[in-house]
Amino acid sequence: MTDTADTKTATAVNVQTTSALPPEETERLGVEIVAALKTVFDPEIPADIYELGLIYKVDIKDDRSVDIEMTLTTPNCPAAAELPTMVENAVASVAGIGLVNVSIVWEPAWTPERMSDEARLVLNMW
Numbered sequence: 001m002t003d004t005a006d007t008k009t010a011t012a013v014n015v016q017t018t019s020a021l022p023p024e025e026t027e028r029l030g031v032e033i034v035a036a037l038k039t040v041f042d043p044e045i046p047a048d049i050y051e052l053g054l055i056y057k058v059d060i061k062d063d064r065s066v067d068i069e070m071t072l073t074t075p076n077c078p079a080a081a082e083l084p085t086m087v088e089n090a091v092a093s094v095a096g097i098g099l100v101n102v103s104i105v106w107e108p109a110w111t112p113e114r115m116s117d118e119a120r121l122v123l124n125m126w
Contacts, residue, residue: 015058029060029096036090043079047122049087053114056105064098066091071110080104 015030037050037058049055049070057069068087072080084102091100112125120126 015060020062021060021064025096026060029064029094030058032094033058033060033066033091033097036094037087040083040086040090042073042077042083045073045123047115047119049083051116051119051122053116053119054083054110055087061098064096066097066100068100068102069105070102071105073110075106 015033021029034050037055038048040049041047042049042052042054045052052073054072055068055070057067059067061067068091070084070087072083077083084104088100088102091097115123115125
């Protein structure tokens with residue numbers, strides 16, 4: 001497996017590939033997937049879900065399908081029904097991506113420490 005991560009994020013997302021895709025293609029897909037994730041915002045928080053640390057894992061498969069593990073800030077999040085679909089649609093828009101499967105996970109629980117410095121700045125949480 002090849003791991004890449006955005007070093008700007010407090011808790012780096014684990015972008016993996018369990019495929020035989022060329023490393024250059026895996027790198028391109030990983031960068032473009034992260035960019036797509038950064039377009040998804042929690043409707044109640046003015047920061048994107050990637051910088052909030054809600055994305056735990058991205059796994060690019062041999063057939064170019066993508067499995068994503070994400071969490072929510074709270075189990076009672078009002079956006080719980082819409083955020084996974086927003087993530088699925090954003091990642092599916094990346095050229096060369098196949099089926100996208102988004103799973104909500106609760107372990108480890110999300111905490112503000114998972115946020116990047118960028119999210120902390122936007123939310124004034126220093």
